[in-house]
Amino acid sequence: MTVDELKPIIEALIYVSEEPISLKQLAAILEGESADDIQAAVEQLSAEFNSRGGGLEVRQLAGGYRITTRPELSEYVRRYLKSQPSARLSLAALETLAVIAYKQPITIPEILEIRGVTSTSAIKTLLDRRLIVARGHKPVVGRPMLYGTSKEFLIHFGLNDLSELPNLEDFEDLMTS
Amino acid sequence: MTVDELKPIIEALIYVSEEPISLKQLAAILEGESADDIQAAVEQLSAEFNSRGGGLEVRQLAGGYRITTRPELSEYVRRYLKSQPSARLSLAALETLAVIAYKQPITIPEILEIRGVTSTSAIKTLLDRRLIVARGHKPVVGRPMLYGTSKEFLIHFGLNDLSELPNLEDFEDLMTS
Amino acid sequence: MKEASQQTDPGLLEAQPDFAESSDQYKVKLSMFEGPLDLLLFLIRKEEVSIYDIPIARITEQYLEYLRAMQELDIGVAGEFLVMAATLIHIKTQMLLPRDPNASDEEMEDPRKELVYQLLEHQKFKGAANVLHQRAMMEAAAFTRASMDEDKDNPEVATTLFQLFEVFKEVMDRRRAITEIEIARDEMTMAEKIAEIKLMLNTSEKVSARSLFERAASRREMVLIFLAVLELVKELQIRLKQSAIFGDITITKREIEQSDSDHKI
Numbered sequence: 001m002t003v004d005e006l007k008p009i010i011e012a013l014i015y016v017s018e019e020p021i022s023l024k025q026l027a028a029i030l031e032g033e034s035a036d037d038i039q040a041a042v043e044q045l046s047a048e049f050n051s052r053g054g055g056l057e058v059r060q061l062a063g064g065y066r067i068t069t070r071p072e073l074s075e076y077v078r079r080y081l082k083s084q085p086s087a088r089l090s091l092a093a094l095e096t097l098a099v100i101a102y103k104q105p106i107t108i109p110e111i112l113e114i115r116g117v118t119s120t121s122a123i124k125t126l127l128d129r130r131l132i133v134a135r136g137h138k139p140v141v142g143r144p145m146l147y148g149t150s151k152e153f154l155i156h157f158g159l160n161d162l163s164e165l166p167n168l169e170d171f172e173d174l175m176t177s
Numbered sequence: 178m179t180v181d182e183l184k185p186i187i188e189a190l191i192y193v194s195e196e197p198i199s200l201k202q203l204a205a206i207l208e209g210e211s212a213d214d215i216q217a218a219v220e221q222l223s224a225e226f227n228s229r230g231g232g233l234e235v236r237q238l239a240g241g242y243r244i245t246t247r248p249e250l251s252e253y254v255r256r257y258l259k260s261q262p263s264a265r266l267s268l269a270a271l272e273t274l275a276v277i278a279y280k281q282p283i284t285i286p287e288i289l290e291i292r293g294v295t296s297t298s299a300i301k302t303l304l305d306r307r308l309i310v311a312r313g314h315k316p317v318v319g320r321p322m323l324y325g326t327s328k329e330f331l332i333h334f335g336l337n338d339l340s341e342l343p344n345l346e347d348f349e350d351l352m353t354s
Numbered sequence: 355m356k357e358a359s360q361q362t363d364p365g366l367l368e369a370q371p372d373f374a375e376s377s378d379q380y381k382v383k384l385s386m387f388e389g390p391l392d393l394l395l396f397l398i399r400k401e402e403v404s405i406y407d408i409p410i411a412r413i414t415e416q417y418l419e420y421l422r423a424m425q426e427l428d429i430g431v432a433g434e435f436l437v438m439a440a441t442l443i444h445i446k447t448q449m450l451l452p453r454d455p456n457a458s459d460e461e462m463e464d465p466r467k468e469l470v471y472q473l474l475e476h477q478k479f480k481g482a483a484n485v486l487h488q489r490a491m492m493e494a495a496a497f498t499r500a501s502m503d504e505d506k507d508n509p510e511v512a513t514t515l516f517q518l519f520e521v522f523k524e525v526m527d528r529r530r531a532i533t534e535i536e537i538a539r540d541e542m543t544m545a546e547k548i549a550e551i552k553l554m555l556n557t558s559e560k561v562s563a564r565s566l567f568e569r570a571a572s573r574r575e576m577v578l579i580f581l582a583v584l585e586l587v588k589e590l591q592i593r594l595k596q597s598a599i600f601g602d603i604t605i606t607k608r609e610i611e612q613s614d615s616d617h618k619i
Binding site for chain 1: 198
Binding site: 018102165166 | 497498499500515516517518519521522524525526528529532
């Protein structure tokens with residue numbers, strides 16, 4: 001293989017590698033190719049990436065190569081990563097949300113009773129993401145806050161109203177199999 | 178910002194995004210930039226990536242953009258990742274998925290009618306693999322659950338949206354010819 | 355259900371049972387029919403007949419033969435196959451009926467029409483499934499970047515309605531398991547209460563029920579004492595005596611049990 005033929009392969013390998021990929025590792029995969037050619041290809045690839053002025057660069061780290069975003073763009077990357085969690089929920093938050101969805105309106109002590117673990121930070125997350133809302137106080141000792149799902153919850157799960165929440169019967173056939 | 182200034186930022190954002198990133202998401206992060214400029218930048222970026230003949234390409238999937246390795250290089254990537262192709266779907270699951278994809282939203286009894294066989298275990302597999310999602314109840318007697326395809330479905334099958342599914346009528350003549 | 359991965363050619367998704375050499379192979383191939391429509395399509399192709407003009411008698415005969423073979427080879431024949439057999443026989447008899455020359459167009463309708471429609475639909479979805487399969491294979495050749503530290507900070511799950519439901523079910527199942535453990539614990543305490551009462555009756559002849567209940571630290575303990583007393587009455591180990599209505603109840607040991615309990619202590 002020529003150096004030019006090696007470059008795209010090496011680019012793909014650096015891209016998918018979880019750890020910086022070393023020349024030795026590259027040589028092992030590109031069996032039969034000369035170490036010099038591989039090194040030349042990696043160096044050309046780095047130079048091209050870095051002179052292109054794109055959003056990515058090839059960096060030499062911990063004895064290997066890796067593709068990273070350009071440091072100057074970190075603000076945007078951070079902005080993106082910050083915007084991300086809204087789509088995703090931890091298992092604790094998901095469990096809490098499921099309990100609230102099916103048992104609403106419900107208080108924090110009642111959720112604790114069902115889940116067996118405290119859910120305060122999960123509740124905070126869910127409130128932050130507007131998936132649940134406070135629904136007033138329960139008229140019992142301590143007047144704990146009642147929680148229920150929000151309109152955003154319905155939108156997120158594509159429901160018209162709460163009666164569309166699946167129940168045990170809906171999935172009965174599926175669960176037994 | 179000019180389109181040329183937007184390009185590296187967008188490249189970095191597509192790179193860090195775990196899922197295909199949509200124009201809408203990009204616009205949210207690049208607050209204040211015109212949607213037209215963002216679109217132009219993405220399109221130029223894709224064209225550049227894809228004409229460069231490198232190991233990577235920008236692809237349009239599930240309504241967003243994602244960088245992947247070039248399919249021709251899969252042999253090397255597999256060798257490096259020692260990855261097995263993910264478990265294939267059974268014929269029953271694939272056929273059930275096809276029915277759901279073209280007839281969504283659809284209920285289990287309706288799928289049975291079309292396929293002539295029960296599909297519950299196939300549906301369970303498809304739900305587990307998140308290729309389909311429940312879409313509420315059908316407002317008929319028994320309120321059966323409706324199913325449709327997910328975003329994961331589009332990604333798994335390399336589709337940008339459902340309109341990219343091949344035309345069902347094209348398969349009609351396979352038999353009769 | 356058969357996994358497509360067991361097939362050698364990734365592009366080939368058709369069930370194609372041929373006349374196989376060994377019965378085992380035959381068995382495997384027969385069980386590849388997804389359903390009655392699959393089997394019918396296979397027969398139509400094998401007989402090289404038109405799907406729009408199915409020689410129903412011939413195909414029915416073959417279809418029944420396959421069902422028999424499946425039964426002989428001990429492949430469970432699903433109910434759907436039998437329903438289709440009935441449909442085929444019904445169509446066959448309708449075809450044999452002489453046509454009424456005065457019948458309207460509607461009555462003249464080909465009895466095979468609905469079946470043909472179903473077969474065509476099924477065929478289309480099989481074709482679509484095939485294309486999906488090929489697309490998935492192509493797609494699997496393109497790899498995305500490795501996960502980054504930022505992703506790991508976020509070891510979380512994106513959610514679907516089914517997942518929400520499954521999670522809820524898991525929580526409820528888990529709770530049920532905990533409740534069962536608690537019930538088991540309660541039973542132990544009741545055994546303890548029985549032993550306590552027995553011990554008290556060994557040291558003093560009479561025990562006041564009121565004093566017994568007054569010792570209870572909680573409602574639950576009170577219930578347990580009450581249940582323990584009932585249990586001892588049932589086992590004929592104690593006798594209850596009430597001297598006045600609304601008065602205190604006295605618990606005494608039954609004579610016959612006395613010597614026995616003395617041994618135990």
